[in-house]
Amino acid sequence: PHEIALRLQLLKPLPGTGLTRDLALGPQSPITILPEMAETLDNAPYVVINIGARLVEKRLSTAQYADIGRMISQRDMKPVFTYGPDEALLARQAAQLVDGAILAPPTNLTALAALMMDAKAVISCDTGPMHLAVALNTPTCGIFVNTAPERYGYTHHHHCAVDAREGLSKSELSRIQTWIDSQSRSQKPDSPAVS
Secondary structure (H helix, E strand, O other), X not given: OOHHHHHHHOOOOOOOOOOOOXXXXXXXXXXXXXXXXXXXXXXXXXXXXXXXXXXXXXXXXXHHHHHHHHHHHXXXXXXXXXXXXXXXXXXXXXHHOOOOOEEOOOOOHHHHHHHHHHOOEEEEEOOHHHHHHHHOOOOEEEEEOOOOHHHHOOXXXXXXXXXXXXXXXXXXHHHHHHHHHHHHHOOOOOOOOOO
16 A cells, blocks of 8 residues: 555544545745746746655666656756755756756755746656655656555656656656656646645
8 A cells, every 4th residue: 555545544543534645735934946046947837857866776867867858858848957965966967968957056945845836847756855746736757766656656636656666668758758748738736725
């Protein structure tokens, strides 16, 4: 079962507890995008590609991240590469391989949330920022390199989970491309009601 379902089962004995797999951050003070990013993006539609994961075995290669970035730029959206401290070099290398790519400055959690909240979509391997994007109700494609998508991924609403445990084949890349196409044509959904 999905990790959220397992955790929610712990709450089942408590009276008045509703069980839902929807994530939400709850009431927030306004989150604004970094001024330097707002100027760089100039109101253009963009997709966040979150590079890396804490565990190296959860990451894609530079070339694979660049392939995804090119898919996005071919659809008249800007690929914005975000990263953690350990992935800065990987992000810079991938961004250099994609025309029109933007390398985000180092971000804290609030700045990353602001970028994700205004994005058309987010693509990320199985890592904390993937769950953050889902909680922000931004369409999210999770790529699962060594963990089970059925346990940690999201396929409800406008999210997708790609199983890349056997490698990121042409079939999986095609699935990501189809998902990007659907996001480029759609309006970003409203944030879900906080419960």
